[in-house]
Amino acid sequence: MATSNRGGGRPGVRGSVVRAARAAVVALEELVGGLGTALLALSVLIWAAVTAVTSLAGVGLLMAPLVLRALHALAGRERARLGRWGPEVVGPDPAPTRLRLALVDPVTRRELRWLLRHASLGLLLGLCGLLLPLLAARDATFPLYWRLLPEGATSTSLGIGVAQGWADALAAALLGLGWIAIILGLSPGMARLQAGPGRALLSAGPDTDLSLRVAELTATRAAALDAHATELRRIERSLHDGTQNRLVTVTVLLGAARRMVARDPAGAEELLERAQSAAEQALSELRSVARGILPPVLADRGLAGALTGLAASCPVPCTIDVEAPERCAASVEATAYFVVAEALTNIAKHSGARQAGVTVRSHGGRLLLDITDDGRGGAGDTSRAAGARGEHGGSGLTGIRNRIAAHDGTLELASPPGGPTTLKVELPCGL
Incomplete structure (x- = not known):
């Protein structure tokens, strides 16, 4: 069942371009942030290689604990960075720093695999995130300064020299627009590719202690x-x-x-x-x-009807898309209802959003909620600030987390500065 309230039509081209530009800016910031940890990863990798080679002579054995501490500290820093730009990466128990234990420790082996990938692919993607905006700015603005260049100077970011004429200057500007198109189209995927090894290898694996x-x-x-x-x-x-x-x-x-x-x-x-x-x-x-x-509308009209009523009363235009043919336990539906209600309340009060959307799916005995808005983002920072002020956890994101945790569900929040904000919730259908 799919329903919507006012303002729920397809966004215009202008809105799509604005969202794409905002997502590209956020992705570039994430790539540049990953460049910092990638440079540190390259340093630790070189240090580890030197330690391994010198261990043949016995000297490197003295440096091994320091290298392992640096590796674990860098992995923790990367987990914190990934948590700022997406779902939190929960790490395993502290890994050992003694060489003999580290050689058989699965956590250390996973961190070493991440170190190798991040120091190579992550570094390359981070450099692209840093250089692409510079290349785009240089070529797109070339018609503004080409008369100031000396004769025979290289005039494009690709190193191709062009004659000093308006036709060639405009050709260089078109190259700059091409860089911008690459940034808009590829930078979010590049950011996900850079973060992928960290999310896969630095989280607690299946072999983690019970x-x-x-x-x-x-x-x-x-x-x-x-x-x-x-x-x-x-x-x-x-x-x-x-x-x-x-x-x-x-x-x-x-x-x-x-x-x-x-x-x-x-x-x-x-x-x-x-x-x-x-x-x-x-x-x-x-x-x-x-x-x-327990809202009686849940028993009368089901989850779809109850959420439609919430969207109709929300000050921010909101679309509701529900496809859940199987009814869940009453407590689960009530939790889903309150999660959406609290999320829409937060969107209306704090996000400055112009559009919100709620998608509900039932699959494999799980109820999946996806709540998005195009607001200013920073929802996690707002929640932490509320906690610092001593506000009780019964409202806001903390209250949502507690309700979901009561059903052994999961919550993922992605709310980078500048938005968009996405709240993904997964609940078991029956208890």
Whole structure:
């Protein structure tokens, strides 16, 4: 089922170009950031090669622990860099720095494989990310300065000299436009190619000790308990601050009306009207609290209908695309509903987006959510800043993570500065 609310049509050509340019800028920043770790990787690789050669004479054995520490530190730095530009890369347990243990350690072997790839392919891609904008700027602006060049000077980035004439100057400018087209078309793929070995080799592999899974389940249980406690506090606060006060008002007004009914019927009638109004408000607040526990629209119209209602009330134009023929457990659908609701609330409040989209798919017993917006990005930084201010984790990204962790689901957030922001959630359909 696919539905949409206002503004959900195909984006115009201008919007597509703006998004492509924004994605290219983000990709170039990521490539240049990878160039820094690639240069360090090349240095560590050379150091490791020298250590291996000199170990034949026994001298390199003294440097081996230092090389291993440098390798592990660089791998940790790369994990942190990748986490800033995409889903977090969770590393394994600390690797050993003693040579004998490192030779048989699978984590160290994976880091060495990454080191070799990043020092070669990653370095080449990082240099491309640095040089391509310079080449594009030089050639695209050539008509502005070609008269200042001396006779016989090389005038293009490819090293081809052209005569000093307007026709040749415009030809060089066309070459610059070609560089720009390459940047727009290839830089996001180049950034993914550069990050690929790190995401594949630096994350915890299948041969990692089961203690990681135990720690993950412990954290999941804690998140589930925290999410439950947060929900109880929200319900208690809503009942105490709203409904209870309304009912107290109703009781006071009814008591006053009962005492006035004999001597001042008109005043008693006015008090009864106020009591009725307060009772109606209390009933409305009770309904709101009940909908917050488990929205009845989920049972009446299913997940697709419930999400359509959320999109219709979202201030940012939002498209909804749901293809989930199989119903999931009620708690899972409720979690998906609240995740989308909180995400759209965050988009409306903080992103400055002009367009948002929610895609829901059911496949292989898993419910997949994909929430995107074209806002300013930096969602992870915003969440960390909220935590630094002491804001409670029951709202925002922390609240979303806790709800998902309670079902042993996964969350991936990609929100580079400048956007776009993509939130991917995976939940088991049945519990």
